[in-house]
Amino acid sequence: MVYCSNCGEKLPETANFCPKCGVKAFKNVETAAQPVSTELKDAFNKMSQELEKAFEIAAKEISAAFQTVSENIKSSLQRELLACPSCGAKNPSDAVFCHKCGKRIKSE
Ligand SMILES: [Zn+2]
Ligand SMILES: [Zn+2]
Known part of the structure; x- marks a missing residue:
């Protein structure tokens, strides 16, 4: 639908001028907003791609x-x-004596 940019009057599709105020009618006013939405779409696409990349890196x-x-x-x-060489119990590597049987693990 086309509306007059000056008075807001509804214009016929074929009108070149507003029948009410005489201002030149700009057709396809609604489609003029499309580049903006495409830009937004691109921005969203870019953002999601960046997010995907960031998630991949993370x-x-x-x-x-x-x-x-x-x-x-x-x-x-x-x-x-x-x-432990005597009972086989697992001891820390820095242990000198076996915690289970008390035998000396380290010779020095
Ligand atoms: Zn008008
Ligand atoms: Zn032991």
């Missing part, structure tokens, strides 16, 4: 951090797995 960083943490846990677990 996911990579999180998994890398998780790997580092799990490796730290693994190595700390390995450090604690010093078997």
Whole structure:
């Protein structure tokens, strides 16, 4: 629907001038708003792409951090797995005596 830009009168599709105030009728006033919505769409697309990228990076960083943490846990677990030569109990690597049987683990 076309309306007069001056007085707001509803204009016929074929009108070149407003029948009420005589102002030149600008046709396709409504479609003039389309470039803006396309721009918005593009902006949204860009934003979602940026968000996707950010999520990808964050996911990579999180998994890398998780790997580092799990490796730290693994190595700390390995450090604690010093078997007693007498009873086989697992002792911390810095243990001098077995916590279970009391035997000396370290020779020095
Ligand atoms: Zn008018
Ligand atoms: Zn022991």
